[in-house]
Amino acid sequence: MTVPPRRPLTLRDVSEASGVSEMTVSRVLRNKGDVSAATRQRVQDAAKRLGYVPNKIAGALASSRVNLIAVIIPSLGNMVFPEVLAGISEILEDTELQPVVGVTDYLPEKEEKVLFEMLSWRPSGVIIAGLEHSEAAMAMLQQAGIPVVEIMDVDGVAVDSCVGISHRRAGRMMAEKIIDAGYRRIGFMGTKMPLDHRARKRFEGFTRTLAKAGIEIADQQFYSGGSALAKGRELTATMLERTPDLDFLYYSNDMIGAGGLLYLLEQGIDVPGQIGLAGFNGVELLDGLPKQLATMDACRREIGQQAAQVIARHYVxxxxxxxxxxxxEPKIAFGDTLIRKA
Structure with a gap:
């Protein structure tokens, strides 16, 4: 059964929801004319609650859409999302569609702003990272009337379509391999979870699996900011000073894991005999390390390709x-830092 397209919201909808005329709504949303502060706030609140986004395509083009795909991602500062973008571009280059990128820095309020601006130009589709959004962003996505593909994650309820991996499953898979290898004193280092839902879900899957085996996380450290090698060195040194009997370190991404690996090798510590390591993302840039970090491929390029194909099918x-x-399906690479059970 096909899903009927949603009716786009109009000025009349906002007018009825706010109790003022369409002309007043138009003045408020265009920031024109003399409107009282109370009325302006009432209109803005109604528009936000409904998920209404004004159409910036003027005149005869007002009922059409442009051949742009809004691609909204949290960061360009690490190695993850450029590869996703490469997958998207790879598919769309053979179509009339062109991706336009917005960056949110993992901030819900910035995601709202970026989404609002992009939807106001009436793109032909949206590709957006994650399944968790603010109420205002969710309302805009639900009322957009265009295909929406949420990427990177499938652990939750999608607005429309979604493409990604199960991060809880990814955490569980890594925990199972660490347990199989005989490690028991395990430390975790990762980003601050409220801002990175996918890292949080991996941590949940990881810790639940350990708990089923009777193992508790022996130490954990959360940080904010970029995923730099220097941060991995710093976190690893701090954690081992605090909990020197750890025999495994699990990092929420490969970049801090690589920093940890370099620190341990400089200290003359046997990896993986004395202490094992694993990261996440399968970043190819790190292939030149003295030892190959154990990691998990997050299917980044394929996620981009599949998401773009969903949008292209809707367009056609x-x-x-x-x-x-x-x-x-994510895959574990044992590398040189995780003992592989025979």
């Missing part, structure tokens, strides 16, 4: 296709 078929849920 006129938006008549059903929502899709595409779960990809």
């Amino acid at each position: 078929e006129g938006g008549s296709t059903e929502p899709e849920r595409i779960e990809l």
